[in-house]
Amino acid sequence: MDLGAATNLLGLLGDPTRVRLVSILAHLTDGDAATGAAQELSVAELVEITGVTQSRVSTHLGRLREAGVVRDRREGSSAFYSLNDAGMSEPTRKVLSLVRGELKDATLEADARRADSVVKRRKSGVTWLESVAGHMERHYSPGRTWESMAHGVLTMLQAGDVLDAGCGDGTVASLVAPRAASVTCLDRSPRMIEAASSRLASLANVRTVLGDVHTMPFDDASFDAVLFFHVLTCAEDPKRALAEAARVLRPCGTLSVLVLDAHDHAELTASYGHVHAGFRPRRLESMIAAAGLEVDACDVTSRERREPFFQVVTASARKPAPATSSPVSRPSRAARRSPR
Missing domain, CATH: 3.40.50.150 (Vaccinia Virus protein VP39)
Structure with a gap:
């Protein structure tokens, strides 16, 4: 790896949101290593997990995809992202491994727990709407502002x-x-x-x-x-x-x-x-x-x-209406309740 490539890689990992996204996808890859299948997440799911706006998540994923760190799979109008474990360069893999090995952070741990919940919910067949029933106002939903x-x-x-x-x-x-x-x-x-x-x-x-x-x-x-x-x-x-x-x-x-x-x-x-x-x-x-x-x-x-x-x-x-010269007499509440 030459100086330019090293600088680009370090710059790529110099943003907290990109580190969070990579850590989430790497966490799911680690958890699914036994099956050999790459666990994918949609942009909406990553927004839910991180609390970052959809536009920012999409922008950061684009940077990571261009660098070969993540890959996407299209399904209709949706895109699903996973760690590009097999396709990334060896120097990139080593740097990511070093960063992940040294990071001990409460935000990343919370991200991992939320990612596990999202995957579990998806496998159980529970819809997103059903999963947020009772606390929907706390979660992002496109257009629902x-x-x-x-x-x-x-x-x-x-x-x-x-x-x-x-x-x-x-x-x-x-x-x-x-x-x-x-x-x-x-x-x-x-x-x-x-x-x-x-x-x-x-x-x-x-x-x-x-x-x-x-x-x-x-x-x-x-x-x-x-x-x-x-x-x-x-x-x-x-x-x-x-x-x-x-x-x-x-x-x-x-x-x-x-x-x-x-x-x-x-x-x-x-x-x-x-x-x-x-x-x-x-x-x-x-x-x-x-x-x-x-x-x-x-x-x-x-x-x-x-x-x-x-x-x-x-x-x-x-503001009360102005008093009339001959106000209409109205029975008291007690009188209205009294039996005839």
Whole structure:
């Protein structure tokens, strides 16, 4: 092996993902040595095992195939990969053997266990969908992203004039706009407004406004819905911000809030611009009610799967309709339950 070949080989193995892919396929080859058959894995299975995106896995496999380290077998539109044990050069085999012999790593050990589970599942005839039943949201599936599902759910929405308060770069507004009469994006950061304007430039029913949630530059009763998505933890005065949301809502309009549940990691969230360490549901409900809104729901709705396991509170509220001069008398709950 000359210097150029040695440099290329060492460069090939200088990427952690390529080392993981080679180690997984080599592990399966070792485990199947008794039968003499090369164990194969599809790109989807390698994505499941490593947690690396499909595009990156495919790119790295291409590099390894070009170098003769792995080989592929086509079956229709699918490709199955295995270690090219018989076809790789002797110097390459020796280097791989040396690397594998010296590596003792928890990530590689976990990869090997997951690879064994994938092969076992395949041999048992259990489908991928059946294997992830009960925890499907933790696994990648082509096209099944939270963004795609949000687009699907939003087809049921028929919104009027929406205010996305603290809009950031306009990600939420881009989802809502196709189902709304209009969307107004408000943020106090000029850079965020610039980014939102660029993202939303093709949407004729969207406008961006530089302003603060504490003193919104809008008339009373301007919107049918106000979104406060992860805004209150960054607001110096959350109560004032909620009062502003109530002011700009039309009667019977809705307020939607997402916010972190109270936590003990203020030093961590401070680096993200948070000035409050979240809000307990009961406190948030009280703050919304104090702004003059009727709370429909307020509870913890999700928990992150990595430390420190932040929880998110979701709240929805309505602005009461104006009182009529002759209100209709309604029986109390007790009266409605009483037998005749």
